Amino acid sequence: MKILAIETSASICGLTYREDGKNIASIEREAKRKHAEVLPDYYLRLKEKTRFILSELDGIAISIGPGSFTGLRVGLSFAKGLAFSHGLPLIPVPTLATLSQATGENGFHGVLFYSHGDKVYHQSFEHGGNTTLPKFEAKMDEWSQAIKQYSPDTRLFHCGCHSLLSEKNEILEIQVSSKHVALLAETNFEAWHIKDPKMLVPDYISSFNFGKAK
Structure with missing residues (x-):
């Protein structure tokens, strides 16, 4: 291929x-x-x-x-x-699935992707080999609210969230x-794959909602 x-x-x-x-x-x-x-x-x-x-x-x-x-x-x-x-x-x-792939993690983990201000996109995944399975739909929340949705033992990774991190946030950086x-x-x-993608538009929030005009 x-x-x-x-x-x-x-x-x-x-x-x-x-x-x-x-x-x-x-x-x-x-x-x-x-x-x-x-x-x-x-x-x-x-x-x-x-x-x-x-x-x-x-x-x-x-x-x-x-x-x-x-x-x-x-x-x-x-x-x-x-x-x-x-x-x-x-x-x-x-x-967000590509960011999950970037973590190299096996098992449950979460990724946070900077949007604007104090807002981040985030989603959790179960990853093994080349299989990346989302555990819930992608969301956009304020940083403080997003962090609260993950248990303390969940491995978290961020992309572009430097301005929102605090010393107590043990969150590793990844890149798209x-x-x-x-x-x-x-x-x-x-x-x-989509054979006729005329109506395909960027997905600004829901990571698995493909092909629908908004």
Whole structure:
């Protein structure tokens, strides 16, 4: 299977080309508020580096949200352009699930993803191998309320929540990555791919609510 994965849900902009169960190459950089500017260039550089042929891909994977309002729209628009040009399916991948993948944790854990102000998206997962199962739907809450929803012995991880952390918060940092988007897209291709993604929109809060216009 050949997949191009795109990640624009946070300040990092990234693309990964995955083939036959391996991530062949990635380009990922900090690009806060510059996704629209750098994404086409990253795509061309990755294409030149790996020599993949767009028409031969099995699909385009996109980190679908929740996350940055503008970043998600930029990424999805770019992914749709590539997909429509060659009749390829899109594979929308829940961003919080990719963060769960980034933890490397086996068993129960929670991830918190910065939104704005004191608000965070959060969700708990049971993870084993390449299988990531959400334990409840993604939510957006104030930081203090989100933390209270997890027991003291739950392993917690955060992305972008530095300004909200206190000394008593033993929460490890993780980052979004197109590498995790690619892996989950391949693992869940049959269940998640969309052959006609015209109505697909970014998912700003519910991590498994795909394909519905809002």
